[in-house]
Amino acid sequence: MKVTKSEIVISAVKPAQYPEGDLPEIALAGRSNVGKSSFINRMINRKSLARISSKPGKTQTLNFYIINDVMYFVDVPGYGYAKVSKSEKETWGKMIETYFTGREQLKAVVLIVDLRHPPTNDDVMMYDFLKHYEIPVIVIATKADKIPKGKWQKHLKVVKETLDIEKGDIVVLFSSETGLGKEEAWKAIHTFTHI
Numbered sequence: 001m002k003v004t005k006s007e008i009v010i011s012a013v014k015p016a017q018y019p020e021g022d023l024p025e026i027a028l029a030g031r032s033n034v035g036k037s038s039f040i041n042r043m044i045n046r047k048s049l050a051r052i053s054s055k056p057g058k059t060q061t062l063n064f065y066i067i068n069d070v071m072y073f074v075d076v077p078g079y080g081y082a083k084v085s086k087s088e089k090e091t092w093g094k095m096i097e098t099y100f101t102g103r104e105q106l107k108a109v110v111l112i113v114d115l116r117h118p119p120t121n122d123d124v125m126m127y128d129f130l131k132h133y134e135i136p137v138i139v140i141a142t143k144a145d146k147i148p149k150g151k152w153q154k155h156l157k158v159v160k161e162t163l164d165i166e167k168g169d170i171v172v173l174f175s176s177e178t179g180l181g182k183e184e185a186w187k188a189i190h191t192f193t194h195i
């Protein structure tokens with residue numbers, strides 16, 4: 001999709017604040033610092049609409065970005081940041097669970113992992129959570145530019161095995177730095193948004 005328009009509509013913490021209407025939503029999840037903001041910005045051709053955070057784990061809101069007036073990206077706060085307190089983690093968990101399990105407009109979750117390393121326990125938990133609730137998942141293995149091309153397939157295999165990926169789930173090799181995988185990621189998103 002050629003994105004010509006994108007803007008933040010609301011930073012929400014509860015359902016009453018979610019945007020009205022029935023446009024499809026694609027949520028973006030990943031551990032702090034994995035490259036989620038960079039992914040969003042690359043997908044929508046913006047330098048810094050989604051905040052590229054110097055302080056991981058800071059944003060504790062669901063950020064709704066409207067794209068070409070036809071769909072939303074919903075940026076979910078990153079997980080796995082050690083300095084977040086237990087009560088903050090609980091608040092995060094409730095907010096995410098409420099959104100993921102109750103939002104009809106949510107069509108799929110883009111789960112962003114780092115191609116360089118095996119997915120973390122938190123990544124596996126998030127994947128299992130989404131599977132449990134039968135929410136479609138698109139896995140993005142980002143930062144591909146940081147490892148040699150000859151090792152991509154080996155690393156992809158580790159990602160798939162560690163997540164115990166279900167047959168048929170899409171895993172996209174990605175780089176926000178080079179734009180690798182951008183078209184494939186949009187194609188995957190379109191299969192769920194039907195736009």
Ligand code: GDP
Nearest residue numbers: 032033034035036037038052053143175176177
């Ligand atoms: P977030 O916390 O998940 O939103 O992560 P950011 O998008 O802020 O990225 C964290 C750091 O990784 C930043 O320094 C980015 O410039 C860097 N980064 C993100 N994606 C890529 C990528 O595909 N390639 C490279 N080389 N660096 C990346």
